[in-house]
Amino acid sequence: MANKSIAKVFIDDTTGCLLDNLYRLGRSVSGNKKEAEKVVKNIIKIVIKIGILYRNDQFNQEELWTAEQFKHKFHSTAMAIISFFEVDFSYDRNFLLQALNECRALLKNLVSRHLTDKSINRIDHVFNFFANPSFLDDVFSRDSSHKELLSKIVSDMHKLMEDGSL
DSSP states (O other), rough: OTTHHHHHHHHHHHOOOOOOHHHHHHHHHOHHHHHHHHHHHHHHHHHHHHHHHHHHHHOHHHHHHHHHHHHHHHHHHHHHHHHHHHHTOOOOOHHHHHHHHHHHHHHHHTTTTTOOOOHHHHHHHHHHHHTTHHHHHHSSSSTTTTTHHHHHHHHHHHHHHHHHHO
């Protein structure tokens, strides 16, 4: 990726590995290198913008409460993803779709007062990519060709959860 060295200034090694593996998974599932790059680039832009808003005390009390709700929902969604990978026959597409869409709504609510429509569209782009039922079914199917990549992603997620970063 062209801006990879710039992103590394803002992102720790484990998060960088997670993003690299998400890129690989996105490219593998979609077969589209440009689309996978765009998704990861949008994730990085969103995370950095939210971090800047937070560090500059731009969120009001209601938005901080929304941020806490998002953090809790995202964490529980990440735990579900880990569980779906580690426990055979536990994958529940409808649960995951609902959780991802709730995360999307909370995130958009959090930043709607601060970011442009273009940035809001980036959030939609990322969630549309990962909350696609065929994407999820392909990734979590028992005979998925993406098991190795998903294993790396789950490992990265475990590390980030232990650090309190996810």
